[in-house]
Each structure stands twice: as C-alpha cells, then as structure tokens.
Amino acid sequence: MKALLYTPSLPRFFGARLLGKRFPRKLLPLRLAEVPLPEREGFLRVRVRLSGVCGSDLALLYGKSPPSLSPFFSFPAVLGHEILGEHEGALVAVNPLLACADRGLPPCPRCQEGEEGLCQNVAEGPLAPGMLGYNRDLPGGWGEWVLARPERLYPIPPGVPEERAVFAEPLAVVLRGLNKLKPWPEEVLVLGMGTIGLLAVRLLRALGYAGRLLAVAKYPHQAERAKAFGADGVYGSAKEALLARARRYRYLLFEGHRGGYEAVVEASGSGRGFREALALAREGGKVLLLGAPGLEVVDLSPFWFKEVALWGSYTYTREEFREAVGLLPELEGLESLVGGVYPLEAWPEALVAKGKALFRPKG
Template sequence: MRALVYTPSLPRFFAARALGKRFPKALLPLGLKELPLPERPGFLRVRVRLSGVCGSDLGLLYGKNSPFLAPFFSFPAVLGHEILGEVEGVRVVVNPLLACRDRGLPPCPRCQEGEEGLCENVAEGDLAPGMLGFNRDLPGGWGEYTLARPERLFPVPDGVPDERAVLAEPLAVVLRGLKKLRPWPGEVLVVGMGTIGLLAVRGLRLLGYGGRILALAKYPHQAELARAFGADEVVRGPTRGRAYRAYGFTALRGGHEAVIEASGSGRGFRQALAWAREGGRVLLLGAPGIEVADLSPLWFREVALLGSYTYREGEFRQAVELLKEAEGLEALVGGVFPLEGWREALSARGKALFRP
C-alpha cells in the first residue's frame, strides 16, 4: 500500500523549528512510500476514506512538539490519527487510542476508571509506544489502510457526509475539554479560530451552552465561521477588565471568567493567562509545544489551568452521535488531497484532508 511515512531527523527537526513554515516542504522528514499491507491478530484492516491533518502533526513536522512527548511516541510511522474508514462496506470512524486492552495488558488504574487517554502503559506491552498515527507498529490514516481493534470502530450515522464524519476525533477532543468547564460560566472567550477553536465554539452550542461566546480570530474567514458556528462576537482582545501600566508593562485586572486556549501557540497561551479574571479558568485545548510564558497570573490571581488531551470511549461515541446534528461542520475543510499532494495539503487554508 502507499503511505506517507515520517522518519525522524534531528538536523531537520532543529532546522524546521528555527525556520517554521519557511522551512522548505521538500526537506521535511515526510515521504510517500510503498509498504506491505498491514495485518495483526485481533485487529481489523480498515480501508481509509479520509484522514485529517492535525495541528499536532504539523507540530511534529515543523519541530514544535515538546521532547517531553518523545518516549510516548515511536517512529518511523505513518502519520494520521483523524481517520474515517470502511470495513466490509460500512463507514466507520476510528478511535486511535492504543491503551492497555490494545497492548495485551491488564488494565492500569486509569484504564480501570475508563480514562484510556491517560493510560499509564502507553509505552508498554505488545505494541510500540504511541497512538495510531504516532506508532511505528501500526499505520495511521495517511495511508491506504490502517488497523484497529473492533471496539475502536464506530459506525457513521446515515446522512453524515464523509467530510464531516472525519472530524469526529477532534470533536471528541473538544467535547472532553469543554465538560471540564462545568458548571458553565456565563461567558467564554475562545482564543484561536483554527480547527480546535471553531470546534470549541460549535461544541459549546451542541452541548447546550446558552451563555455568551467571544471568539478571537486572526483571519476574516475564521471570523465568518466563528459567527456561523455560534459565536456572539468576534474580538481582537479582552473585552473585560481594567488595564494597569507601570514601567512599560501592562497587566489586566478583571478579565474573563473562562478562557479557552485553542491556538496551540505560545502567544495564545500567554494571552489566555493574561486575560482570565481573578479566580477564573483557562482551558488548554490546543496542542502546546516548548514556549516561554509568565506564570505569575496563575499565582497572583489564582487562575486555574485545566489541561485536556484526548477522551474517554463514551466521549468519542458522543462525538460520533453528535455528527448528525452538526450540520455545516464540514465548512472547516479547506481541501481534500491525494497522498502525493502532501506539500499542497500542508499549505492549505483550513482543515486539510487526505483521500488515500
């Protein structure tokens, strides 16, 4: 089968980290290769229909991901963990987690609690470290086929188009994070209107949130989608609080009750910390990397920082079920590309998808 394989290279990692999106795509450690058809006892072969490009994939390619994560992923690997596939003619969304039960191990304490996304054995057992898309033993979705255990496959509701169905995995990420904001605040500021930020806006409305949503958008097309997905207002900065200045520095008093950081950037994280009110909450949804941030707001204003990574099985199932009522979510898609068009996919505006 054909697949896009990421092969680590420290010189390219540091060069890409230094240059960012200016780094030549031809030099990225990604290549289209021919691989044997995957097979493994207890796993089903899934023909990939669509697979998304996630911010964490871009972070890996451009050297932004933290070395802290290195022991929990394994390479070389076929990337892609947002996967819509097909098994015996049935469309399925793939839950990419590889926890104790996938690794042939008795459940760890977190898996016993149903928290497979926090599995303590993610680098143990019969499989290499990491989830699908970050695992050298099992191919991710940027190839013609992947492998998954039957319980990791969720049928797509009838009438849901492929371009919406493939968004189930990032929607599950968002749903889990949003639940950590309960009891609901009266107002939420969402920083960053990429895929995760826009899904956060729509996800709040899908979960029945009736409060005010403010969206911080960088580009006009993001602002337009934010409004269409349920934002009450698109803003350029904080709309609450009083600014105080001394010695050339500015700090806010007051601010927002809850801030969702969805950009995955250091700037967005710093903004979220600075704009949360005293006793407020910051939800970190965007995949962070190595960044410099002033943590004094956490201490001085007693702001709570909430991290959210993946999901429970029930949260993934809920995301798939909500696809039916999430009409228009496919507007996030900025283009569908063949595997050989990966350079164009990485430059796409909006969510890029591969159709192997």
C-alpha cells in the same frame, strides 16, 4: 500499500524548528512510500476513506513538539490519527488510542477507571509506544489501510457526509475539554478560530450552552464562520478582547491588568496564545488548553496572583468518542471547515492548505 512515512531526522528537525513554515517542504522528513500492512491478531483491516491533517502533525513536522513527549511515540511511522474508514461496506470513525487492552496488558489504574487517554502503559507491551499515527508497528491514516480492534470502530450515523464524519476524533477532544468547564460559566471566550476553536464554538451551542460566547479571530473569514457557528461577538485580536474587559495599570515599563473573562478556551496551540489566555482570564477564572503549545516561556504569576485555574484536554474516553460520533448529525456546517481534499502524492500542498486539509488515499 501507499502511505506517507515520517522518519525523524535531527538536522531537519532543527532546520524546521528554526525556519518554521519557511523551511522547504521537500526537505521535511516525510515521503510517499510503499509500506507493508502488518497482520495482528484481534485487529481488523480498515480501508481509509479520509484522514485529517492535525495541528499536532504539523507541530511534529516543523519541530515544535515538546521533546518530553518523544518516548511515548515511535518512528518511523505513518502519520494520521483523525481517521474515517470503511469496514465491510460501512463508514466508521476510528478511535486511534492504543491502551492496555490493545497492547494485551492487564488494565492499568487509569484504564480501570475508563480513562484510556491517560493510560499509563502507552509505551509498554508488545506494541511500540504511541497511538495510531505515532506508532511504528501500526500505520496511521495517511495511508491506504489501518488496523484497529473492533471496539475502536464507531459506525457513522446515516446521512452524515464523509467530510463531516472525519471530524469525529477532534470533536471528541473538544467535547472532553468543554465538559471540564461545567457547571457552565456565564461567559466563555474562545481564543483562536482555527479548526479546534471553531469546533469549540459549534459544539458549545450544540451541547446547549446558552451563555455569552465570544471569540478571537485573526482573519475575517474566521470571524464570519465563528458568528455562523454561534458566537455572540468576535474580537480581531487578544489585545482588543483584553482592553474591552480589563482595566490597565502601568508602572515604569511594565503593564498589568485586572478583570477579564470567566472562562478562556485556548485553541490556537501556540505559546503566544497560552500567554494571552492567562492574561485574558479574570481573577478566579478558568483557562482550558485545547491546543498544544509545547515548550514556551510563560509568566506563571496569574496562577497565584489571580488564582487562575488551568485545565487541559488531550484525548478522550470511549464514551466521549461515542458521544462525539453521535452528535455528528446535528453538527451541520462542519464540512465547511475543510480547505481541500488531497491525494497522498499532493502532501506538500496539503500541509499549507487554508482550512482543514484531508487526505483521501486510494487503495
């Protein structure tokens, strides 16, 4: 089958890390290749209808992923973990996790608790380390077919457009994170209006959050969409948001603040966003990381000086994934986040698309 294969290269890794998006796309360690589709007992063949380009995929390609995660992935691999598939004529969202049960192992303590996203055996058993999209033994969604066990397939509710249904996986990530903010605070600030930030705004309202919901958006079109999704107000920058709520103090060349927001959701996935979120949180406030900033230098003083609490959200339980799929019918407008649908051959254009880029393999 045709697929986009990622093969690590240290020179290209350092080049991409140094130059970022200026690094020539043709030199990224990604190529269109003919890849054999493996057979594995207990796994079903699922035809890929759509697969999303996630921020974590871009971080990997541009050398921004933390090295400490590398033992829990395996390459070369067909990327793509946001997968809408077709099995026996029905549309299904594919849960890409490969936990103990998928690996033919007895359940670890976390899997016994239902927390498969925190499985302790993601690098154990007969399967290579990593989930679909980061696994050398099983291809991800940037190819024509994937393999998944039956319980990893979630039927899409009738009437849901494909370009909305493909958001099931990132919705599950956001859903898990937002649930950690309960009991709901009176006010939430979402920092970063990319796909994850806009999903957070939309999902908060869909879950019945009635408090004050604010956002920080870099671009005017993001601000408009945030308001359409339920934001009460939008700031043009983190600095603007900080000055609107916090008191500023100066000593010599240094600046500090008191006050801020009860809960801050960091959705940009950048180190700068992480630092800004810590500054924006009020004393005793909460910061929820939905992005993945990786290796960054961060002032840790807010954790003790302001007693800020930090939460993270990486994957999900089966129940959270099922709940995310069940919410799709009422999340009208998510498809507006799609910036383009591309064949596999057009991957250089997809990686720089504005808005959410999707691959539509044809097999």
